Amino acid sequence: MNAGVDDRRASILRAVIEAYINSAxxxxxxxxxxxPGIGVSSATIRSEMxxxxxxxxxxxxxxxxxxxxxxxxxRRYVDELMTSIDVGPERIDxxxxxFNHAHLEIEELLSSTSRLLTSITDCAAVVTxxxxxxxxxxxxxxxxxxxxxxxxxxxxxxxxxxxxxxEWPSEPEERHLxxxxxxxxxxxxxxxxxxxxxxxxxxxxMVDTLIPACILAAKEAVRGAERDGVFIDGASRVxxxxxxxxxxxxxxxxxxxHYMVVSLMRSILSKGQGVAIGSEHGLSSLRECAVIVAxxxxxxxxxxxxxxxxxxxxxxxxxxxxxxxxSEGLGKRLSEG
Amino acid sequence: MNAGVDDRRASILRAVIEAYINSAxxxxxxxxxxxPGIGVSSATIRSEMxxxxxxxxxxxxxxxxxxxxxxxxxRRYVDELMTSIDVGPERIDxxxxxFNHAHLEIEELLSSTSRLLTSITDCAAVVTxxxxxxxxxxxxxxxxxxxxxxxxxxxxxxxxxxxxxxEWPSEPEERHLxxxxxxxxxxxxxxxxxxxxxxxxxxxxMVDTLIPACILAAKEAVRGAERDGVFIDGASRVxxxxxxxxxxxxxxxxxxxHYMVVSLMRSILSKGQGVAIGSEHGLSSLRECAVIVAxxxxxxxxxxxxxxxxxxxxxxxxxxxxxxxxSEGLGKRLSEG
DNA sequence: GTTGGCACTCGGTAGACTTAACTGCTAAAG
DNA sequence: CTTTAGCAGTTAAGTCTACCGAGTGCCAAC
Numbered sequence: 001m002n003a004g005v006d007d008r009r010a011s012i013l014r015a016v017i018e019a020y021i022n023s024a025x026x027x028x029x030x031x032x033x034x035x036p037g038i039g040v041s042s043a044t045i046r047s048e049m050x051x052x053x054x055x056x057x058x059x060x061x062x063x064x065x066x067x068x069x070x071x072x073x074x075r076r077y078v079d080e081l082m083t084s085i086d087v088g089p090e091r092i093d094x095x096x097x098x099f100n101h102a103h104l105e106i107e108e109l110l111s112s113t114s115r116l117l118t119s120i121t122d123c124a125a126v127v128t129x130x131x132x133x134x135x136x137x138x139x140x141x142x143x144x145x146x147x148x149x150x151x152x153x154x155x156x157x158x159x160x161x162x163x164x165x166x167e168w169p170s171e172p173e174e175r176h177l178x179x180x181x182x183x184x185x186x187x188x189x190x191x192x193x194x195x196x197x198x199x200x201x202x203x204x205x206m207v208d209t210l211i212p213a214c215i216l217a218a219k220e221a222v223r224g225a226e227r228d229g230v231f232i233d234g235a236s237r238v239x240x241x242x243x244x245x246x247x248x249x250x251x252x253x254x255x256x257x258h259y260m261v262v263s264l265m266r267s268i269l270s271k272g273q274g275v276a277i278g279s280e281h282g283l284s285s286l287r288e289c290a291v292i293v294a295x296x297x298x299x300x301x302x303x304x305x306x307x308x309x310x311x312x313x314x315x316x317x318x319x320x321x322x323x324x325x326x327s328e329g330l331g332k333r334l335s336e337g
Numbered sequence: 338m339n340a341g342v343d344d345r346r347a348s349i350l351r352a353v354i355e356a357y358i359n360s361a362x363x364x365x366x367x368x369x370x371x372x373p374g375i376g377v378s379s380a381t382i383r384s385e386m387x388x389x390x391x392x393x394x395x396x397x398x399x400x401x402x403x404x405x406x407x408x409x410x411x412r413r414y415v416d417e418l419m420t421s422i423d424v425g426p427e428r429i430d431x432x433x434x435x436f437n438h439a440h441l442e443i444e445e446l447l448s449s450t451s452r453l454l455t456s457i458t459d460c461a462a463v464v465t466x467x468x469x470x471x472x473x474x475x476x477x478x479x480x481x482x483x484x485x486x487x488x489x490x491x492x493x494x495x496x497x498x499x500x501x502x503x504e505w506p507s508e509p510e511e512r513h514l515x516x517x518x519x520x521x522x523x524x525x526x527x528x529x530x531x532x533x534x535x536x537x538x539x540x541x542x543m544v545d546t547l548i549p550a551c552i553l554a555a556k557e558a559v560r561g562a563e564r565d566g567v568f569i570d571g572a573s574r575v576x577x578x579x580x581x582x583x584x585x586x587x588x589x590x591x592x593x594x595h596y597m598v599v600s601l602m603r604s605i606l607s608k609g610q611g612v613a614i615g616s617e618h619g620l621s622s623l624r625e626c627a628v629i630v631a632x633x634x635x636x637x638x639x640x641x642x643x644x645x646x647x648x649x650x651x652x653x654x655x656x657x658x659x660x661x662x663x664s665e666g667l668g669k670r671l672s673e674g
Numbered sequence: 675g676t677t678g679g680c681a682c683t684c685g686g687t688a689g690a691c692t693t694a695a696c697t698g699c700t701a702a703a704g
Numbered sequence: 705c706t707t708t709a710g711c712a713g714t715t716a717a718g719t720c721t722a723c724c725g726a727g728t729g730c731c732a733a734c
Contacts, residue, residue, distance in 0.1 A: 028727055041677050046728065064684040064727050105502060105561070143476040143492045151496050155480045159488050161498050165442060224442070235572070236590035245580060252589060253573035365696055380708050383697070401696045401715040 012038070012048050013057050014081040017069045021313050026066030071278040071312070074290070078275050078316050087321035091120055095322070099329040106130075106159050106334075111231040113306070113330055118234025121319050122241070123292075123310030124251075126261050129229030130158050130303040130334065132222045133194045140184035140218055142177040150177065152217045154188075158334070160229070164221035166213065179207055180214055187215075193222045229304075230258045241311040242288065250285030255309070265307045268293045275320065278312050290314055294323040296331035306330060349375070349385050350394050351418045354406045358650050363403030408615040408649070411627070415612050415653050424658035428457055432659070436666040443467075443496050443671075448568040450643070450667055455571025458656050459578070460629075460647030461588075463598050466566030467495050467640040467671065469559045470531045477521035477555055479514040487514065489554045491525075495671070497566070501558035503550065516544055517551055524552075530559045566641075567595045578648040579625065587622030592646070602644045605630045612657065615649050627651055631660040633668035643667060 015035055019027045029049060033042040049067055052058045057073035060066070069077070098116050102109055110127045117125030135156040143151045148168045155161050179202065187200040199215060202208045235255045239248050254260050264283060268276045268291060277290045292308040306327040308319055352372055356364045366386060370379040386404055389395045394410035397403070406414070435453050439446055447464045454462030472493040480488045485505040492498050516539065524537040536552060539545045572592045576585050591597050601620060605613045605628060614627045629645040643664040645656055 026727090030727080042727095043677055043679095043729095044675085047676090050729080060728085062684060063729095064682085064725090066727065105500070107565075108561075138482065139478070139480040141476075141478050141490075145475065145494070145496055149496075151475075151492060151498075153478075153490060153492060153498055155488060155490060157482070159482055159486075159500070159502055161488075161490055161500050163442070163496070163498050165496055228444075233593065236586055236593055239586055239589060243582060245582060245585070248582070248585060249573055249576055252576060256570065256573055363696085367696085378708055380698095380710095381706085384707090387698080397697085399696095399715060400698095401694090401713085403696065 008040075009048050009052060010081060012045060013052055013069075013073060014077065014083070016049070016052075016058060016067055017073060017077045017081070018083075020069055021315055024313060026061055026068050028066035031066070069313075071280070074277045074312055074316070075280075078277070078320075082317050084317060085321040085324070086317045087325060088318065091318070091322060092325065094120060095325050095329055099333050102333065107229075107231075109330075109333070110229070111233070113326060114231040114233040117306065117308060117322065117326055118237050121308055121310065121314075121322050122234075122237050123308040123314060123319060124232065124234040124238040124255055126265060126305075126307035126309065127231045127330070128262060128265065128304045128307075129160070129231070130298060132156055132158075132160055132162055132225045132229070134192050134301070134303055135160070136190050137185075137188035137193060140188055140214075141181045142172075142214070144172050144174070144177060148172070152214060152221055154193075154218050154221050156193075156222075160225065162221040162225035164217045164224060166217040169210075176204075176207055176210065179204065180210060183207070183211065184214060184218065188218070193219055227259065230262055232258060232261060238289070238310055241313075247288055251289065251309075254283060254285050261307070261309075264291065265293050265305050269295060269305065274323075275316070288312055290316070292316075292320055292323045294320075294327035296327040296334075298331055298334045303334075304330075345377075346385050346389060347418060349382060350389055350406075350410060351414065351420070353386070353389075353395060353404055354410060354414045354418070355420075357406055358652055361650060363398055363405050365403035368403070406650075408617070411614045411649055411653075412617075415614070415657075419654050421654060422658040422661070423654045424662060425655065428655070428659060429662065431457060432662050432666055436670050439670065444566075444568075446667075446670070447566070448570070450663060451568040451570040454643065454645060454659065454663055455574050458645055458647065458651075458659050459571075459574050460645040460651060460656060461569065461571040461575040461592055463602060463642075463644035463646070464568045464667070465599060465602065465641045465644075466497070466568070467635060469493055469495075469497055469499055469562045469566070471529050471638070471640060472497070473527050474522075474525035474530060477525055477551075478518045479509075479551070481509050481511070481514060485509070489551060489558060491530075491555050491558050493530075493559075497562065499558040499562035501554045501561060503554040506547075513541075513544055513547065516541065517547060520544070520548065521551060521555065525555070530556055564596065567599055569595060569598060575626070575647055578650075584625055588626065588646075591620060591622050598644070598646075601628065602630050602642050606632060606642065611660075612653070625649055627653070629653075629656055629660045631657075631664035633664035633671075635668055635671045640671075641667075 012032060015032050016027045029042040029045040032038060032045045049058060056070060057076060058067040059070050061068060110129050114125045114127040135158050137154060137156050139155040141153045145151050148171060149165050150168050150172050151163055151165050153163045183200050183202055188196060199212055232255055235252055238251060242248050264281060268281055274293050279287050281291060288311060289309050290312045293305055295302045295305045306323055308323050349369060352369050353364045366379040366382040369375060369382045386395060393407060394413060395404040396407050398405060447466050451462045451464040472495050474491060474493050476492040478490045482488050485508060486502050487505050487509050488500055488502050490498060490500045520537050520539055525533060536549055569592055572589055575588060579585055601618060605618055611630050616624050618628060625648060626646050627649045630642055632639045632642045643660055645660050
């Protein structure tokens with residue numbers, strides 16, 4: 001078993017996987033042999049495919065069928081066999097055009113990014129917004145909602161607004177609200193919320209006693225907003241790739257639960273990877289899917305992610321490329337402010 | 338053809354529809370004859386069913402099968418045949434418990450209402466929030482985002498926050514922002530945004546020239562927020578009721594486009610109805626679904642709606658009942674503030 | 675090591691037959 | 705004139721069989 005043999009075997013594996021990605025049908029030796037760049041007969045291919053099956057990269061749905069890649073096969077393909085990350089010029093154009101022409105509120109930007117991703121890749125797309133916990137605060141305001149209810153409104157440097165209602169000990173006075181707003185704005189300004197654990201003071205005793213609760217509420221407002229910044233689109237698109245009803249239902253029910261998707265993406269990233277194939281991520285409803293994750297950076301700091309969920313037989317080269325392209329574009333766009 | 342005959346025919350229609358709702362399978366004459374309260378033989382039922390088919394209320398999937406209700410059949414059932422709107426005590430309890438224990442921000446309230454609806458009915462649930470256009474404004478604030486970007490933040494009486502970025506003619510000065518905030522807060526306070534079309538003035542010339550653009554931005558902020566106040570849940574649940582893949586795909590792709598769902602509900606309401614069955618609403622992807630809409634009122638004014646989307650063979654009595662129950666509960670809850 | 679040849683294996687399709695669930699019709703009974 | 709039992713007629717769905725074709729594994733020859 002020398003390098004030459006392994007090279008050939010590898011390129012046969014690549015050919016099988018790419019053929020399967022295109023056709024979604026088991027690939028036979030004759031088809032591979034007919035491909036340009038493969039200079040050997042189908043009999044040779046057969047014996048190589050046999051070896052690839054023994055190595056766990058391919059499998060046969062049944063004896064008289066062609067071969068289909070296993071999870072392990074896809075994994076190797078992504079890790080070392082993929083010809084190149086080839087997005088295609090027209091897709092690059094679409095992405096460029098999108099970011100050059102996007103003038104939107106942050107939520108609209110993220111949600112249309114998600115729409116862009118799904119329409120380019122035919123996968124379901126996930127975009128998580130910049131974590132408000134890690135964003136600098138610009139302003140804190142208090143607004144009376146009537147009765148003892150007070151709304152605390154936090155604006156951060158991304159232009160996101162977080163809020164939370166709190167209960168005042170008694171009917172709030174306008175001047176207290178304004179004063180606390182000013183104190184908190186100065187206290188939080190240009191700090192990340194998670195860093196703040198000291199408490200400012202006021203000469204006014206009444207105000208002074210209220211401040212700790214307000215700080216707590218502001219932090220909770222920001223924590224609560226973490227959940228909202230997830231934009232998922234394209235469920236109906238992924239679903240086209242499958243024809244087993246149970247699979248479809250499983251996928252939909254995961255995509256519907258945004259927190260599941262977020263924690264899925266987090267867990268993939270935390271393993272230091274960008275691609276999870278089939279059962280690698282452990283969500284059995286998505287066992288026929290691959291998940292691509294690409295974090296994006298604002299001013300050098302990773303603040304959010306872009307993700308794509310599609311069938312394991314997706315076109316990895318192009319999907320991974322698009323994910324990277326868009327995550328870069330989004331990071332750049334958000335860095336400009 | 339006297340009243341007695343029509344009564345019997347009607348109760349046979351009712352029996353067929355209810356049996357079909359329970360079993361999802363074509364209903365035969367023998368089964369209807371065996372039901373309590375039907376004192377005639379299957380032969381008689383057959384001839385009545387024949388008549389009902391001629392009248393367009395029933396149809397046969399094929400000659401040797403039982404009968405299935407037509408759209409027209411369901412329509413008549415909903416309009417005059419439905420035994421009663423029967424929600425069932427345990428469901429009533431769940432709804433009561435929900436509204437008694439819900440202490441949440443408005444968005445969380447609406448989204449968990451939507452979750453409640455879908456889990457009770459197994460339909461997809463839609464909750465549209467109170468229109469911010471028709472809500473009184475409590476406060477308007479301006480926050481500098483850096484450079485010439487300024488965020489205008491509008492808080493309304495429901496505790497919703499709307500926002501919009503605008504471009505300042507030059508680097509904004511803090512005192513201008515505060516002053517305009519105060520002027521606009523006073524100007525908008527306790528008015529509905531859509532009513533405001535006059536423009537307040539300021540002695541400061543610089544401020545005075547900026548005000549019209551700010552009013553515009555505030556109005557756009559509110560208009561833009563209209564879209565966000567839609568909470569849809571339970572796509573994976575409706576989908577369980579169907580086994581044709583194309584149907585499933587169609588439903589998902591509609592539910593994914595929130596604006597389509599909103600305009601669907603609006604159009605049903607504008608026809609003065611609360612139930613649209615099959616093709617009545619004109620969305621071909623939902624031709625196998627029925628849509629139930631129930632508006633809710635806050636302080637006597639209709640501000641939003643609750644909707645349910647399920648298969649045409651849903652249990653109308655219970656689903657309509659739940660929709661009404663929840664819309665009342667939600668209205669009451671929001672009236673308390 | 676590579677190749678053509680060949681026997682073999684299965685899944686899938688097509689046709690024939692059977693079964694079961696209904697119906698509509700008819701003629702007799704109420 | 706309505707209701708009913710009985711029965712022949714219709715059709716989808718299930719079962720069985722045969723057959724085809726795609727694709728394999730193996731082997732002898734190159």
